[in-house]
Amino acid sequence: MKRIISIAASLGITFTGYAQEPEMADGMRSEGKIYVVVAILAVILFGLVAYLISIDRKVTKLEQRLNDGKPR
Amino acid sequence: MAKLKNPRGLEDSQVMKMSYWKILSILLLVYTVTGGFLMEVPRLAIVNETIRSLYFHVPMWFGMVVMFLTSTLYAVRYLKKPGAYFDIISVEFANTGLIFGFLGIVTGMIWANYTWGTPWHGDPKQNGAAVALLIYCAYFVLRGSLENSEQRARLSAVYNIFAFAAMIPLIFIIPRLTSSMHPGSGGNPGFNTYDLDRNMRMVFYPAVIGWILLGVWIATVRIRLRNIEDKILELEYEKNH
Numbered sequence: 561m562k563r564i565i566s567i568a569a570s571l572g573i574t575f576t577g578y579a580q581e582p583e584m585a586d587g588m589r590s591e592g593k594i595y596v597v598v599a600i601l602a603v604i605l606f607g608l609v610a611y612l613i614s615i616d617r618k619v620t621k622l623e624q625r626l627n628d629g630k631p632r
Numbered sequence: 633m634a635k636l637k638n639p640r641g642l643e644d645s646q647v648m649k650m651s652y653w654k655i656l657s658i659l660l661l662v663y664t665v666t667g668g669f670l671m672e673v674p675r676l677a678i679v680n681e682t683i684r685s686l687y688f689h690v691p692m693w694f695g696m697v698v699m700f701l702t703s704t705l706y707a708v709r710y711l712k713k714p715g716a717y718f719d720i721i722s723v724e725f726a727n728t729g730l731i732f733g734f735l736g737i738v739t740g741m742i743w744a745n746y747t748w749g750t751p752w753h754g755d756p757k758q759n760g761a762a763v764a765l766l767i768y769c770a771y772f773v774l775r776g777s778l779e780n781s782e783q784r785a786r787l788s789a790v791y792n793i794f795a796f797a798a799m800i801p802l803i804f805i806i807p808r809l810t811s812s813m814h815p816g817s818g819g820n821p822g823f824n825t826y827d828l829d830r831n832m833r834m835v836f837y838p839a840v841i842g843w844i845l846l847g848v849w850i851a852t853v854r855i856r857l858r859n860i861e862d863k864i865l866e867l868e869y870e871k872n873h
Binding site: 581582583584585594597598601602605607612613615616619622623626 | 650654658661662665666669670675676677678721769772846849850853856857859860863
Protein backbone atom coordinates (compact mmCIF):
# COMPACT_ATOMS: atom_id res chain seq x y z
CA MET A 561 0.00 0.00 0.00
CA LYS A 562 2.89 2.34 0.78
CA ARG A 563 4.14 1.69 -2.72
CA ILE A 564 0.75 2.61 -4.17
CA ILE A 565 0.64 5.79 -2.12
CA SER A 566 4.12 6.74 -3.26
CA ILE A 567 3.18 6.07 -6.90
CA ALA A 568 -0.01 8.01 -6.37
CA ALA A 569 1.93 10.86 -4.81
CA SER A 570 4.52 10.98 -7.58
CA LEU A 571 1.84 10.88 -10.28
CA GLY A 572 -0.04 13.57 -8.41
CA ILE A 573 2.96 15.85 -8.62
CA THR A 574 3.23 15.36 -12.39
CA PHE A 575 -0.50 15.89 -12.87
CA THR A 576 -0.80 18.97 -10.75
CA GLY A 577 2.40 20.48 -12.11
CA TYR A 578 3.73 23.07 -9.72
CA ALA A 579 0.78 22.95 -7.35
CA GLN A 580 1.74 22.34 -3.76
CA GLU A 581 -1.27 20.17 -2.94
CA PRO A 582 -3.86 18.09 -4.81
CA GLU A 583 -6.46 20.04 -6.70
CA MET A 584 -9.91 20.03 -5.13
CA ALA A 585 -13.15 21.68 -6.19
CA ASP A 586 -12.54 24.72 -4.01
CA GLY A 587 -13.73 27.12 -6.69
CA MET A 588 -16.98 25.26 -7.07
CA ARG A 589 -17.48 25.40 -3.32
CA SER A 590 -16.70 29.10 -2.96
CA GLU A 591 -19.13 29.88 -5.81
CA GLY A 592 -21.79 27.80 -4.08
CA LYS A 593 -22.23 25.58 -7.14
CA ILE A 594 -21.74 22.49 -4.99
CA TYR A 595 -25.30 23.09 -3.75
CA VAL A 596 -26.52 22.51 -7.32
CA VAL A 597 -25.03 19.01 -7.22
CA VAL A 598 -26.48 18.34 -3.77
CA ALA A 599 -29.91 19.63 -4.87
CA ILE A 600 -29.95 17.40 -7.98
CA LEU A 601 -28.96 14.32 -5.99
CA ALA A 602 -31.49 15.14 -3.28
CA VAL A 603 -34.27 15.46 -5.90
CA ILE A 604 -33.34 12.10 -7.46
CA LEU A 605 -33.18 10.47 -4.03
CA PHE A 606 -36.53 11.94 -2.98
CA GLY A 607 -38.09 10.89 -6.26
CA LEU A 608 -36.91 7.31 -6.00
CA VAL A 609 -37.79 7.04 -2.31
CA ALA A 610 -41.28 8.48 -2.95
CA TYR A 611 -41.70 5.93 -5.72
CA LEU A 612 -40.62 3.11 -3.41
CA ILE A 613 -43.02 4.32 -0.72
CA SER A 614 -45.90 4.35 -3.22
CA ILE A 615 -45.04 0.80 -4.37
CA ASP A 616 -44.82 -0.27 -0.72
CA ARG A 617 -48.31 1.16 -0.06
CA LYS A 618 -49.78 -0.50 -3.13
CA VAL A 619 -48.40 -3.84 -1.90
CA THR A 620 -49.88 -3.20 1.56
CA LYS A 621 -53.28 -2.54 -0.02
CA LEU A 622 -53.04 -5.74 -2.07
CA GLU A 623 -52.09 -7.72 1.04
CA GLN A 624 -55.04 -6.31 2.93
CA ARG A 625 -57.45 -7.07 0.09
CA LEU A 626 -56.23 -10.65 -0.06
CA ASN A 627 -56.25 -11.18 3.70
CA ASP A 628 -59.62 -9.54 4.33
CA GLY A 629 -61.21 -11.60 1.58
CA LYS A 630 -62.65 -8.44 0.03
CA PRO A 631 -64.09 -8.78 -3.49
CA ARG A 632 -61.37 -8.76 -6.07
CA MET B 633 -60.53 10.83 16.39
CA ALA B 634 -62.57 9.24 13.63
CA LYS B 635 -60.44 7.24 11.24
CA LEU B 636 -60.69 8.23 7.62
CA LYS B 637 -61.52 5.56 5.11
CA ASN B 638 -60.21 5.56 1.61
CA PRO B 639 -62.37 4.39 -1.33
CA ARG B 640 -61.32 0.79 -0.90
CA GLY B 641 -62.53 0.68 2.66
CA LEU B 642 -59.11 0.57 4.26
CA GLU B 643 -58.20 2.71 7.21
CA ASP B 644 -55.66 5.29 6.21
CA SER B 645 -53.58 4.57 9.29
CA GLN B 646 -53.07 1.04 7.99
CA VAL B 647 -51.89 2.24 4.61
CA MET B 648 -49.85 5.15 5.93
CA LYS B 649 -47.87 3.33 8.59
CA MET B 650 -44.18 3.27 7.93
CA SER B 651 -41.62 1.33 9.90
CA TYR B 652 -39.03 3.28 11.85
CA TRP B 653 -36.19 1.61 9.94
CA LYS B 654 -37.55 2.79 6.61
CA ILE B 655 -37.65 6.35 7.92
CA LEU B 656 -34.13 5.86 9.30
CA SER B 657 -32.98 4.69 5.87
CA ILE B 658 -34.39 7.83 4.19
CA LEU B 659 -32.82 10.12 6.80
CA LEU B 660 -29.42 8.43 6.51
CA LEU B 661 -29.48 8.64 2.70
CA VAL B 662 -30.47 12.32 2.76
CA TYR B 663 -27.55 12.86 5.15
CA THR B 664 -25.30 10.91 2.75
CA VAL B 665 -26.04 13.05 -0.31
CA THR B 666 -25.77 16.31 1.62
CA GLY B 667 -22.98 15.57 4.10
CA GLY B 668 -21.22 13.49 1.48
CA PHE B 669 -20.65 16.53 -0.71
CA LEU B 670 -20.49 19.35 1.79
CA MET B 671 -18.24 17.91 4.50
CA GLU B 672 -14.46 17.92 4.56
CA VAL B 673 -12.47 15.12 2.91
CA PRO B 674 -8.71 14.51 2.82
CA ARG B 675 -6.90 16.29 -0.01
CA LEU B 676 -5.28 13.42 -1.88
CA ALA B 677 -3.57 13.34 -5.27
CA ILE B 678 -5.23 11.52 -8.20
CA VAL B 679 -8.49 10.80 -6.38
CA ASN B 680 -9.06 14.48 -5.55
CA GLU B 681 -12.79 15.06 -5.03
CA THR B 682 -13.67 11.61 -6.37
CA ILE B 683 -12.88 10.28 -2.89
CA ARG B 684 -16.52 11.16 -2.15
CA SER B 685 -17.57 8.25 -4.35
CA LEU B 686 -16.62 6.13 -1.32
CA TYR B 687 -19.99 7.04 0.21
CA PHE B 688 -21.81 5.51 -2.76
CA HIS B 689 -19.58 2.87 -4.38
CA VAL B 690 -18.45 1.00 -1.26
CA PRO B 691 -21.92 0.81 0.41
CA MET B 692 -23.14 -0.98 -2.74
CA TRP B 693 -20.75 -3.84 -1.91
CA PHE B 694 -21.64 -3.78 1.78
CA GLY B 695 -25.28 -3.92 0.71
CA MET B 696 -24.61 -6.74 -1.72
CA VAL B 697 -22.84 -8.85 0.91
CA VAL B 698 -25.63 -8.29 3.45
CA MET B 699 -28.29 -9.21 0.84
CA PHE B 700 -26.39 -12.34 -0.24
CA LEU B 701 -25.73 -13.35 3.37
CA THR B 702 -29.44 -13.02 4.20
CA SER B 703 -30.25 -14.99 1.06
CA THR B 704 -27.88 -17.78 2.11
CA LEU B 705 -29.24 -17.88 5.67
CA TYR B 706 -32.76 -18.33 4.29
CA ALA B 707 -31.48 -20.98 1.88
CA VAL B 708 -30.17 -22.89 4.92
CA ARG B 709 -33.49 -22.41 6.71
CA TYR B 710 -35.26 -23.69 3.61
CA LEU B 711 -33.14 -26.84 3.57
CA LYS B 712 -33.81 -27.41 7.26
CA LYS B 713 -37.55 -26.85 6.90
CA PRO B 714 -38.70 -26.80 3.25
CA GLY B 715 -41.47 -24.38 2.40
CA ALA B 716 -42.16 -21.83 -0.33
CA TYR B 717 -41.94 -19.01 2.20
CA PHE B 718 -38.20 -19.32 2.89
CA ASP B 719 -37.47 -19.91 -0.79
CA ILE B 720 -39.14 -16.63 -1.75
CA ILE B 721 -37.18 -14.70 0.89
CA SER B 722 -33.94 -16.31 -0.26
CA VAL B 723 -34.44 -15.59 -3.96
CA GLU B 724 -35.57 -12.00 -3.51
CA PHE B 725 -32.61 -11.12 -1.29
CA ALA B 726 -30.31 -12.64 -3.92
CA ASN B 727 -32.08 -10.55 -6.55
CA THR B 728 -31.60 -7.31 -4.63
CA GLY B 729 -28.00 -8.27 -3.85
CA LEU B 730 -27.30 -8.75 -7.55
CA ILE B 731 -28.65 -5.25 -8.32
CA PHE B 732 -26.35 -3.82 -5.64
CA GLY B 733 -23.44 -5.79 -7.08
CA PHE B 734 -24.04 -4.49 -10.61
CA LEU B 735 -24.31 -0.93 -9.34
CA GLY B 736 -21.07 -1.51 -7.41
CA ILE B 737 -19.21 -2.79 -10.45
CA VAL B 738 -20.48 -0.02 -12.77
CA THR B 739 -19.66 2.73 -10.25
CA GLY B 740 -16.28 1.07 -9.72
CA MET B 741 -15.62 1.17 -13.47
CA ILE B 742 -16.45 4.86 -13.67
CA TRP B 743 -14.19 5.56 -10.71
CA ALA B 744 -11.40 3.35 -12.11
CA ASN B 745 -11.57 5.14 -15.46
CA TYR B 746 -10.69 8.36 -13.67
CA THR B 747 -8.15 7.10 -11.14
CA TRP B 748 -6.60 4.01 -12.77
CA GLY B 749 -6.84 5.15 -16.39
CA THR B 750 -9.14 2.45 -17.74
CA PRO B 751 -12.61 1.27 -16.72
CA TRP B 752 -11.50 -2.36 -16.63
CA HIS B 753 -8.04 -2.59 -15.25
CA GLY B 754 -8.06 -6.35 -14.79
CA ASP B 755 -7.39 -5.73 -11.13
CA PRO B 756 -7.88 -8.82 -8.89
CA LYS B 757 -10.64 -7.00 -7.02
CA GLN B 758 -12.50 -6.18 -10.25
CA ASN B 759 -12.09 -9.66 -11.70
CA GLY B 760 -13.10 -11.29 -8.43
CA ALA B 761 -16.20 -9.14 -8.18
CA ALA B 762 -17.13 -9.91 -11.80
CA VAL B 763 -16.74 -13.67 -11.26
CA ALA B 764 -18.78 -13.47 -8.03
CA LEU B 765 -21.59 -11.70 -9.89
CA LEU B 766 -21.49 -14.29 -12.67
CA ILE B 767 -21.78 -17.05 -10.05
CA TYR B 768 -24.89 -15.35 -8.73
CA CYS B 769 -26.24 -14.88 -12.28
CA ALA B 770 -25.90 -18.66 -12.66
CA TYR B 771 -28.12 -19.01 -9.57
CA PHE B 772 -30.95 -17.42 -11.54
CA VAL B 773 -30.14 -19.46 -14.64
CA LEU B 774 -30.39 -22.58 -12.48
CA ARG B 775 -33.73 -21.47 -11.08
CA GLY B 776 -35.06 -20.62 -14.51
CA SER B 777 -34.11 -24.01 -15.92
CA LEU B 778 -36.14 -26.09 -13.45
CA GLU B 779 -39.88 -26.60 -13.89
CA ASN B 780 -40.69 -28.33 -10.61
CA SER B 781 -40.93 -25.67 -7.89
CA GLU B 782 -39.77 -27.89 -5.03
CA GLN B 783 -36.82 -29.16 -7.00
CA ARG B 784 -36.01 -25.57 -8.03
CA ALA B 785 -36.15 -24.38 -4.43
CA ARG B 786 -34.03 -27.24 -3.08
CA LEU B 787 -31.31 -27.21 -5.75
CA SER B 788 -31.04 -23.43 -5.80
CA ALA B 789 -30.81 -23.34 -1.99
CA VAL B 790 -27.83 -25.70 -2.13
CA TYR B 791 -26.27 -23.69 -4.96
CA ASN B 792 -26.89 -20.47 -3.02
CA ILE B 793 -24.68 -21.71 -0.16
CA PHE B 794 -21.96 -22.57 -2.66
CA ALA B 795 -22.29 -19.16 -4.34
CA PHE B 796 -21.84 -17.33 -1.03
CA ALA B 797 -18.89 -19.51 -0.06
CA ALA B 798 -17.28 -18.74 -3.44
CA MET B 799 -17.96 -15.00 -3.28
CA ILE B 800 -16.15 -14.37 0.02
CA PRO B 801 -12.67 -15.48 -1.14
CA LEU B 802 -13.19 -13.94 -4.60
CA ILE B 803 -13.91 -10.48 -3.23
CA PHE B 804 -12.28 -10.38 0.19
CA ILE B 805 -9.39 -12.83 0.24
CA ILE B 806 -7.80 -13.27 -3.21
CA PRO B 807 -7.38 -9.51 -3.88
CA ARG B 808 -5.50 -9.25 -0.56
CA LEU B 809 -3.14 -12.08 -1.41
CA THR B 810 -1.96 -10.46 -4.63
CA SER B 811 -1.08 -6.92 -5.51
CA SER B 812 -4.13 -4.86 -6.22
CA MET B 813 -4.67 -1.20 -6.95
CA HIS B 814 -7.92 -1.28 -5.04
CA PRO B 815 -7.75 0.30 -1.57
CA GLY B 816 -8.07 -2.28 1.17
CA SER B 817 -6.35 -4.89 -0.97
CA GLY B 818 -2.75 -5.90 -1.55
CA GLY B 819 -2.14 -7.08 1.99
CA ASN B 820 -3.97 -4.43 3.96
CA PRO B 821 -7.50 -4.80 5.22
CA GLY B 822 -9.81 -1.84 5.68
CA PHE B 823 -9.66 1.46 3.91
CA ASN B 824 -6.21 2.54 5.04
CA THR B 825 -5.78 6.26 4.53
CA TYR B 826 -9.50 6.92 4.14
CA ASP B 827 -10.36 4.91 7.21
CA LEU B 828 -8.12 7.02 9.38
CA ASP B 829 -10.03 10.15 8.47
CA ARG B 830 -12.60 11.03 11.11
CA ASN B 831 -14.64 13.30 8.83
CA MET B 832 -15.11 10.60 6.22
CA ARG B 833 -16.09 8.01 8.77
CA MET B 834 -18.85 10.31 10.00
CA VAL B 835 -20.54 10.07 6.58
CA PHE B 836 -19.32 6.64 5.49
CA TYR B 837 -20.82 4.51 8.27
CA PRO B 838 -24.26 6.18 8.18
CA ALA B 839 -24.15 5.83 4.37
CA VAL B 840 -23.46 2.09 4.63
CA ILE B 841 -26.37 1.60 7.06
CA GLY B 842 -28.68 3.78 4.94
CA TRP B 843 -27.95 1.90 1.70
CA ILE B 844 -28.25 -1.51 3.40
CA LEU B 845 -31.62 -0.55 4.88
CA LEU B 846 -32.78 0.64 1.44
CA GLY B 847 -31.78 -2.73 0.00
CA VAL B 848 -33.66 -4.59 2.74
CA TRP B 849 -36.66 -2.37 2.05
CA ILE B 850 -36.64 -3.17 -1.69
CA ALA B 851 -36.16 -6.88 -0.95
CA THR B 852 -39.06 -7.00 1.53
CA VAL B 853 -41.40 -5.27 -0.94
CA ARG B 854 -40.44 -7.84 -3.58
CA ILE B 855 -40.95 -10.70 -1.08
CA ARG B 856 -44.41 -9.37 -0.22
CA LEU B 857 -45.29 -9.12 -3.92
CA ARG B 858 -44.21 -12.70 -4.48
CA ASN B 859 -46.31 -13.85 -1.51
CA ILE B 860 -49.34 -12.04 -2.96
CA GLU B 861 -48.66 -13.67 -6.32
CA ASP B 862 -48.51 -17.09 -4.63
CA LYS B 863 -51.76 -16.46 -2.83
CA ILE B 864 -53.51 -15.37 -6.03
CA LEU B 865 -52.26 -18.47 -7.83
CA GLU B 866 -53.56 -20.56 -4.93
CA LEU B 867 -57.00 -18.90 -5.12
CA GLU B 868 -57.12 -19.37 -8.90
CA TYR B 869 -56.22 -23.01 -8.45
CA GLU B 870 -59.00 -23.46 -5.90
CA LYS B 871 -61.49 -21.78 -8.25
CA ASN B 872 -60.57 -24.02 -11.17
CA HIS B 873 -60.49 -27.32 -9.33
